[in-house]
Amino acid sequence: MPNVESPGRRVMLGNEAMARGLLEAGCQVLCSYPGTPSSEILPAFVQLKREHDIDAYAEWSVNEKVAFDNAYAAALTGKRAACCMKQVGLNVACDSLMSAAYLGCVGGFVVISCDDPGPHSSQTEQDTRLMSLFAKAPAFDPSTPEEAIRMIARAFELSEAKRLPVIVRPAIRVCHAKQDIVQTRLASQPRKADFQKDPRRWAATPKFRYVLHEELNRKLAQIVSEPKWADGFNVQPIPDGEHRRAGIIAGGVPFVAVRDILDDAGVGSVPVMKVGMPNPYPRALLSDFCERCDKVLVVEETGAFLELILESKPGVCGRNTGHIPQEGELVPELLYGILSRFLDEALGQPLPRAMDPSLEKLLEEVKPAPRRPTLCPGCPHRAAFFAIRRRFPKAVFTSDIGCYTLGLNLGAVDTVLDMGAGVTMASGFYQAYHQDGNDRPIVATIGDSTFYHSGTAGLMNAVYNRARMLLVILDNKITAMTGMQPTPGLGIRADGGVGGRIPLERVVRGCGVDTVLTHDPYDVPGFSAALAQAEEAVEREGVAVLISEHPCIIAYRDQLESKRMNITDACDGCLLCVKRFECPAFEPIPGEKKVRIRETLCVGCGVCVHICPTGAIEAA
Amino acid sequence: MNRNYVLAGVGGQGILFITRILHDAVLKEGHHVLVSETHGMAQRGGSVVSHVRVGSMQSPLVRAGTADGLLVFEADELPNTVSFLKPGGAAVVNGPDSARMPFQLSEYLKQLPAELHVLDASRIALETGAPLTANMILLGFSIERLAFPFSYEAVEDTVRNLSREPYREQNLKALASGYEAGSLGEKR
Ligand code: SF4
Ligand code: SF4
Numbered sequence: 001m002p003n004v005e006s007p008g009r010r011v012m013l014g015n016e017a018m019a020r021g022l023l024e025a026g027c028q029v030l031c032s033y034p035g036t037p038s039s040e041i042l043p044a045f046v047q048l049k050r051e052h053d054i055d056a057y058a059e060w061s062v063n064e065k066v067a068f069d070n071a072y073a074a075a076l077t078g079k080r081a082a083c084c085m086k087q088v089g090l091n092v093a094c095d096s097l098m099s100a101a102y103l104g105c106v107g108g109f110v111v112i113s114c115d116d117p118g119p120h121s122s123q124t125e126q127d128t129r130l131m132s133l134f135a136k137a138p139a140f141d142p143s144t145p146e147e148a149i150r151m152i153a154r155a156f157e158l159s160e161a162k163r164l165p166v167i168v169r170p171a172i173r174v175c176h177a178k179q180d181i182v183q184t185r186l187a188s189q190p191r192k193a194d195f196q197k198d199p200r201r202w203a204a205t206p207k208f209r210y211v212l213h214e215e216l217n218r219k220l221a222q223i224v225s226e227p228k229w230a231d232g233f234n235v236q237p238i239p240d241g242e243h244r245r246a247g248i249i250a251g252g253v254p255f256v257a258v259r260d261i262l263d264d265a266g267v268g269s270v271p272v273m274k275v276g277m278p279n280p281y282p283r284a285l286l287s288d289f290c291e292r293c294d295k296v297l298v299v300e301e302t303g304a305f306l307e308l309i310l311e312s313k314p315g316v317c318g319r320n321t322g323h324i325p326q327e328g329e330l331v332p333e334l335l336y337g338i339l340s341r342f343l344d345e346a347l348g349q350p351l352p353r354a355m356d357p358s359l360e361k362l363l364e365e366v367k368p369a370p371r372r373p374t375l376c377p378g379c380p381h382r383a384a385f386f387a388i389r390r391r392f393p394k395a396v397f398t399s400d401i402g403c404y405t406l407g408l409n410l411g412a413v414d415t416v417l418d419m420g421a422g423v424t425m426a427s428g429f430y431q432a433y434h435q436d437g438n439d440r441p442i443v444a445t446i447g448d449s450t451f452y453h454s455g456t457a458g459l460m461n462a463v464y465n466r467a468r469m470l471l472v473i474l475d476n477k478i479t480a481m482t483g484m485q486p487t488p489g490l491g492i493r494a495d496g497g498v499g500g501r502i503p504l505e506r507v508v509r510g511c512g513v514d515t516v517l518t519h520d521p522y523d524v525p526g527f528s529a530a531l532a533q534a535e536e537a538v539e540r541e542g543v544a545v546l547i548s549e550h551p552c553i554i555a556y557r558d559q560l561e562s563k564r565m566n567i568t569d570a571c572d573g574c575l576l577c578v579k580r581f582e583c584p585a586f587e588p589i590p591g592e593k594k595v596r597i598r599e600t601l602c603v604g605c606g607v608c609v610h611i612c613p614t615g616a617i618e619a620a
Numbered sequence: 621m622n623r624n625y626v627l628a629g630v631g632g633q634g635i636l637f638i639t640r641i642l643h644d645a646v647l648k649e650g651h652h653v654l655v656s657e658t659h660g661m662a663q664r665g666g667s668v669v670s671h672v673r674v675g676s677m678q679s680p681l682v683r684a685g686t687a688d689g690l691l692v693f694e695a696d697e698l699p700n701t702v703s704f705l706k707p708g709g710a711a712v713v714n715g716p717d718s719a720r721m722p723f724q725l726s727e728y729l730k731q732l733p734a735e736l737h738v739l740d741a742s743r744i745a746l747e748t749g750a751p752l753t754a755n756m757i758l759l760g761f762s763i764e765r766l767a768f769p770f771s772y773e774a775v776e777d778t779v780r781n782l783s784r785e786p787y788r789e790q791n792l793k794a795l796a797s798g799y800e801a802g803s804l805g806e807k808r
Pocket of ligand 1: 374375376378379380381403404476480481552553554555
């Protein structure tokens with residue numbers, strides 16, 4: 001946590017600011033499953049409540065739906081509760097969200113779903129605002145960390161006033177932005193849990209759901225008619241009776257980006273309408289703004305939410321009219337060009353040229369290929385993938401979401417769909433091939449955290465339906481990809497306390513798998529033998545599981561027994577270590593048919609000794 | 621006063637730590653600060669970029685062509701980030717020497733025009749037996765070169781506050797040696 005530097009102000013990460021916002025608003029329960037860009041919210045919440053001795057509960061849940069349901073239950077007892085996740089995590093909780101909007105809540109219930117325009121580390125660029133429209137849950141769209149704090153407070157008030165779940169969707173540039181923020185006091189909430197039974201609501205049967213749907217629609221209509229909810233967040237800047245040739249509508253991060261560019265370029269007089277509370281959408285305000293402008297550009301991320309709503313309005317342009325690309329982050333330089341073209345079209349006045357064309361050409365020439373992400377030197381997954389690939393050269397490799405997705409560089413990952421799909425797609429591939437009488441070896445990989453998140457249902461299904469597949473659970477004892485959160489296998493809780501430990505092997509056996517082997521992938525010959533043993537079990541039993549157990553070397557660096565590695569004259573420069581094993585610590589020596597080891601990168605795991613065909617690598 | 625800086629390098633070079641020192645030092649001098657960081661793939665040796673904005677702006681990203689200064693911890697990352705520099709800006713780069721740069725890059729900097737300062741901070745750090753302090757040396761070196769809106773003393777203070785115990789003295793020493801190399805003998 002940053003130090004308090006000047007009295008009352010402190011630089012905070014957006015996610016830390018939101019944790020603070022939750023505690024300022026009196027949130028008593030927070031549940032989450034880690035996912036970039038949301039992962040730092042819960043740890044910051046834990047840290048703050050400890051620093052200020054606040055009685056609040058926080059947990060890493062096993063997945064997002066579980067996080068949602070846990071927090072939701074707390075909100076039904078009258079407490080203020082929240083869950084947080086990344087945008088694709090909300091898909092996992094979507095079933096609950098849809099229903100919770102109908103049932104409503106008692107205490108305040110806020111869902112923070114962090115979007116990833118770009119996408120920087122996500123499977124899809126989906127827009128949580130559209131999810132909020134789908135679920136009929138009101139949404140706030142902060143532009144800055146500081147605004148996120150205020151929106152969280154408003155969201156709790158709204159949620160309690162209307163007894164509705166409310167969504168706050170910060171984008172990655174809010175989550176991972178840092179801003180100096182005025183610190184206010186935090187205080188414990190004394191509210192006691194008090195669940196009032198009302199099965200007609202909390203366990204409503206379909207007939208009553210219809211009534212609840214009607215009620216929800218009424219609540220939404222009310223919210224729009226009460227401007228106080230969006231006060232300061234939805235702003236129509238053109239005064240009554242005035243008219244403009246060009247106007248811009250924006251929300252969230254694009255709003256401040258547009259403002260900065262226009263102010264910078266000295267055209268601050270072009271009106272920009274801010275939509276910080278996009279749902280229920282401010283129909284009247286939007287119409288009013290559009291009527292006061294001849295041409296309107298809608299700038300939003302990631303979807304075309306506002307544009308969808310404004311579709312039939314003449315003079316409105318944006319993504320659907322080709323003025324803005326349909327995908328990707330609206331980074332400032334891209335936005336600059338977009339705004340310039342729009343202002344040229346509407347006013348005949350483009351922004352000043354950003355760069356001299358001859359310089360632009362020079363830049364094109366120096367641009368290197370982007371660095372592709374690789375597994376860390378010494379990563380246990382690399383050793384496991386190498387052995388898997390060698391044992392099953394012809395298999396279909398299904399995999400999952402985590403660091404180990406990068407096993408695709410080693411040719412041992414063919415598919416990545418969503419959390420848990422490493423297992424479910426493997427059985428799907430089996431059934432598809434089996435139908436044709438043409439069985440292929442199928443090897444699935446999944447991480448420990450992901451397996452707890454959503455592996456079990458697929459595994460049970462595979463056993464039940466007699467699939468034939470080998471599942472390798474890459475157990476590195478941590479959720480590495482999102483910044484080292486503990487897993488149920490460790491039995492360490494979000495606040496560092498001791499939790500119930502759930503050994504992987506027992507879960508796997510509970511799913512109906514008989515052959516469950518565990519081996520350390522650093523022991524390459526032993527691990528390969530375990531793979532062979534597992535292969536036989538697949539023949540016999542259908543589904544077998546091999547747990548590849550070795551701690552992430554970044555999280556547990558101190559546990560590594562480091563060896564100094566040497567390359568002997570036997571090296572013939574075949575480059576297997578560079579290309580197939582893909583260890584970043586190896587590099588070809590320019591002009592020689594040999595490789596060398598970059599000492600600053602090598603962690604001395606010694607796995608490479610077993611992979612070099614000429615035996616040229618040895619521990620010194 | 622508005623200033624924009626971009627820091628670039630690869631995972632493991634302590635760029636996020638330097639970013640933190642910068643924003644705390646900025647805050648200490650009483651300015652508003654906005655930062656945007658890369659998280660996620662950072663540990664896996666990928667590119668790490670952070671944007672530091674000082675002043676009245678509201679959006680966290682620096683626009684290409686508007687950075688006052690560029691602080692590059694790994695010479696290979698300069699081509700990736702050079703487009704952020706504004707005419708009249710300056711770049712400080714950790715690398716063996718400027719002669720090895722691609723021709724187009726030097727040409728680009730000359731035409732912009734922008735200043736380039738190259739310092740082999742990694743080698744200096746290695747020679748002093750503290751290889752992990754290259755980032756501190758580079759930071760010290762850049763304080764005057766990049767016209768940061770704070771004093772050397774403010775940075776020194778911040779480094780002292782933020783460094784963990786066994787590394788504190790090492791960090792301060794590295795910072796001072798970098799500063800000496802960078803201040804052209806005018807001060808200290
Ligand atoms: S962070 Fe850990 S699990 Fe992820 S690539 Fe690095 S060593 Fe492997
Ligand atoms: S060290 Fe071994 S694997 Fe690597 S290039 Fe030389 S001979 Fe090939």
